[in-house]
Amino acid sequence: MKKRPYILVLFALLISACVPQRDLVYFSDLSELAKDQINAVEAEVKIQQGDLLSISVNSLSPESNELFTRITSKTNTEESRSGQSYRVDHQGMVTLPVIGNLKIEGTTIDVARKLITQSLSQFMKSPIVEVQLLNFKVTVIGEVNQPASFTVTGTQLNLLEALGMAGDMTVYGKRENVLIIRQTDGIRSMVRLNLNKKDVFQSPYFHLKQNDIVYVEPDKAKEKEFSPNNRALPIITACISAVAVLITALIR
Incomplete structure (x- = not known):
């Protein structure tokens, strides 16, 4: 009979030990002594259909700047007038003043800027183009x-x-x-x-x-913690442990 309190204590410890142990460290398999080298994949985003781009154009020629601004104000939608933004359509095209339709889907922001600059060079002197993705x-x-x-x-x-x-x-x-x-x-x-x-x-x-x-x-620990059926489990476990310890002390 004297072994029962110890069995209860062991039972309580087993219950607490059943909580799953998880690795909370990022990249825990990195070598501690050696230098790990990992090939990086292509990171820069590519322009997709439906993207909204902010495109601004300037050049060394005031006349060209005025022409581009005048055409922009006449052809852009209300959305574009407020911020000079342009939507990439379902064909991957963006419609720009002077240039017209230009396919830029699948390119990076830097490549798109170079394509627009190259196209504008036929109509403007030394164009300076800035492109920004607005819906990232x-x-x-x-x-x-x-x-x-x-x-x-x-x-x-x-x-x-x-x-x-x-x-x-x-x-x-x-x-x-x-x-x-x-x-x-x-x-x-x-x-x-x-x-x-x-x-x-x-x-x-x-x-x-x-x-x-x-x-x-x-993880499952939180699911159990917030489950209505398991909220009383820690209290029950604590009570069993306390009773077991008290019985052991009284027997001694």
């Missing part, structure tokens, strides 16, 4: 401290930077199972990435694209 936005939701949608001003953003903008994962976030949702040409793809592994750097989904959604899934 990503959304981070799930087990992060500050879930939200973020507008990116540059042309590159990786998954770690997006998580940093969202205040990083909570302790309940599953680093080994981060979901990336991406839509390209009307086709939606979903990929899960393991941030405990260094191979994630080689994934084309590690570098985010416009309108990507990042979802951090909660």
Whole structure:
């Protein structure tokens, strides 16, 4: 009979030990002594159909500047007049003053700028072109401290930077199972990435694209913690432990 309290204590310890242990360290398989070198994938975003671009043009010729501005004010939509923005159509074309239709789908922002500059050189003297992507936005939701949608001003953003903008994962976030949702040409793809592994750097989904959604899934510990059926389990476990310790003390 005297062994029963010890059995209860052992039972309580076993229950607490059943909580799954998870790796909370990013890229935990990186070598501690050797220098790990990983081939980087292409990171800069490519212009897609439906993208909204801000395009400004200047040159050394005041007459050419006035011509471009005058045509712009006559041909642009209300949306374009306010910020000189241009929408990439379903054929991957953007319609610009003087130039007309120009296919820029699949190019980077820098390549698009060079294409526009080259086309304008036939009509303007030494054109200076600036291009900016206005709809580079990503959304981070799930087990992060500050879930939200973020507008990116540059042309590159990786998954770690997006998580940093969202205040990083909570302790309940599953680093080994981060979901990336991406839509390209009307086709939606979903990929899960393991941030405990260094191979994630080689994934084309590690570098985010416009309108990507990042979802951090909660682990089972949080599901059990917030389940109505399991909220009393820690209290019951604590009571069993306390009773077992009290009985052991009384027997002694």
